[in-house]
Amino acid sequence: MSMSRGSNGAERLVVIGGDAAGMSAASQARRLKGPGELEIVAFERGHFTSYSACGIPYWVGDEVSDRDELIARTPQEHRSRGIDLRLRTEVTEIDVEGGRVRARDVDSGAESWTAYDKLVIATGARPIRPDLPGIDALGVHGVQTLDDGQDLLDTLTGTRGRRAVVVGAGYIGVEMAEALINRGFQVTVVNRGREPMSTLDPDMGRLVHRAMEGMGITMVNDAEVTKLHMGEDGRVRAVATADAEYPADVVVLGIGVRPETALAKAAGLPLGEHGGLLTDLAMRVRGHENIWAGGDCVEVLDLVSGRERHIALGTHANKHGQIIGANVGGGYATFPGVVGTAVSKVCDLEIARTGLREKDARRAGLQFETVTIESTSRARYYPSASPMTVKMLAERRTGRLLGVQIVGREGAGKRVDIAAVALTAGMTVEQMTALDLGYAPPFSPVWDPVLVAARKAAGKVSRGAP
Template identity: 60%
Template sequence: MERRVNDRTRLVVIGGDAGGMSAASQARRRCGPDDLEIVALERGDHTSYSACGIPYLVGGTVPSADELIARDPATFIRDHAIDVRTGTEATDVDLDRRVVRTVDAQGAEREERFDRLMIATGAVPIRPDWPGSDAEGIFGVQTLADGIRVREYVDERRPRRAVVVGGGYIGLEMAEAFLERGMRVDLVEAAPEPMGTLDPDMGRLVREAVCAMGVEFHPGAKVTGFETAGGRVSAVVTEQAVHEADIVVLGMGVRPDSDLARRAGLRIGPTGGIAVDRRMRTSASDVWAAGDCVETFHRVSRAPVAIALGTHANKQGRVAGTNIGGGYAHFAGVVGTAITKICGLEVSRTGLNEKEAQRAGFEFETVTVESTTRAGYYPGATTMCLKLLAERRTGRLLGGQIVGRENAGKRVDVLATALWNDMSVEEVSGMDLGYAPPFSPVWDPVLIAARKLSEKTEASPG
């Protein structure tokens, strides 16, 4: 019997960034075009780009947006036989009829039949409905298109005063990018310290470095709206002050974009993310999801969590694609690792911070040590600050935070690996980490901190 093209299984992927395209690529790796047709719908123009690189594009470290694109639509079409349709938004999913309704840039509506569906709709930025929000010169920086728009605005309009609303990773990175472009930068933050994923005592170190570079930090600020002139933003207004602005970036975090999934009847978890199992299957058969739109399992708190990070999206997408393609893979969860470089400081964290540990119901002890990244006598040794949390009764490591200069931040991976394995701080303190004068004092900072914390817990055997 002749094989007919229509016999092919049809996979529709909604969302053409990390999660969606990882899944599509992995499914394709397992099933050739004769067995699996893959259509990927992307409402924007870009696929598979590094959102984390956007601040470097704006700051000028990265000269062109092309460098942030790992694979463009043409590459997927040509090399992977994945029918990528940019400018195409999925508006509805009908699980009974197995169709996705779409609308393209010209407003034309269509229906796409699917046998298997992959949802990777990403995240939506949190945007309060402040008066003046739609003025020219106010930007989010979530998508590559956003980043290109900010870069163009800066290149063309040469703004002199920037206000960044929100002192998280992206806000701080954008503040530094604007400094690099020669602007006066005000950073407006609701909390007392920036970098809310750190504890305030560690956030303070970041604030000091950012302020030393010239950023004006405004803590405890409550934005009420924007002033505009001729349709363009001219100031950010808070309950405390008016900050003049030629350009404004909003970096107040994101939430899972799970609306399409919710309307389709898929189960949504307590975090607002699409609920998935370890194989990235949603509550409906033959429907998978991955990336910023899902919630995942936090291995330390044992609770669901929604963390918008490209690394998770890539891994989850890969897992989904393996399973869609008939293999077996599972996603083992996260431990909450994050890292950034801000104004010369390396900042990283993993596990739970104090607030998160409290919320998860842990009783814990903390320790903060100052150490150096090299032997004290070796040139280039700089101080680094390392904070650890451990469960009081068992000594189980719960989290870690690092703020330091070069060669400090990536040490968080040791803590992430220790958390992954449910190690106690006493165990950590005995580990065989690399020592040589250019890399560490003879007692590695991680070991020192773990030892000191071990002595504070009730599990200390000594």
């Protein structure tokens, strides 16, 4: 039986991390249990809570003018709901045996222990920062938190030069490239892959490549950064690869993120092959009755491949927080897994994907057929109809949908949600062709592009059946 560690006989919930998962968990637990039953203490090492990290590129690019627009709930609002939120306080150790955490005040350095009955780990992810010469030069930025975004904006407004290099061409890389273009910078993207957007197959990534170059972005693919040159003032001045050098007044790292699980690892908590915490369906850390974890620091089950994945998305983090809060507060909820849906854009190009890429399907041991079709967002004769490309993967013999990728202009990106629902339901491409989707010329051709791809895939699967 757990001894009460809170005041007035109440249990104490300690939350590590004050963004989407952590504060959603705290808020949901508070809805279910009042301060007399559950004391909640939340630690956040930054200056902000409950903000949209996904919105940072649009703030940096001046499409969102005010940083506060990205904040869903302020520290004061959390405190008014009976949550003891401690900003600028970093948890440095989890003592699982003793049921306590050690925290350090970032500004004063003072340290103290706080006991818990229940613990939520929501430490998020950190930008990958390769160990390269010059990586710590002034003007080199990773972008994951609002504090990171503010630091980058300060650099952009304080530098005279207008040359920017983005290292990496995943979601953050392409979104930051657009933000920098909007800020009037000359942008070069250095990418180690064959094409940008490694979350797509290379043939679809090539469409993104062409569009980015059409927007004035210089794309350098198949290039590994070897060094960052800095001037005598300590500021970055160029990014070097094995055979070229690209002048830079600011560098943004868009190489991706890793789960921030150093604390959890040191405490002996179970991690998966991608470095994220492993949980059960209730988001409880495996093997630990009173510890939960959610958000970018955990691995999730891919419902299509059956494998664990690390996917850093605000949609998952908020759902995890709701589920954890329900369970901590005495209710019951589960998180069954994901199908890997994501959308992005660079200028007016919309990029979407769900399910498996070709290499994911091969890794999972699946045999499949692929089809790629060209269509339009609206009836071809309707004004402003724009082209889009849809690629679909279906399992050989069964016809089960495995994945969809879409690249196009307005109206392309959110069509991926049709495929996300079909994947979650385990539909075949044949079943998809009968979906009763909304139609009118301003919204779609008579055959929606996703259904055109499904029909073509169904034909290919049936011809290939034994």
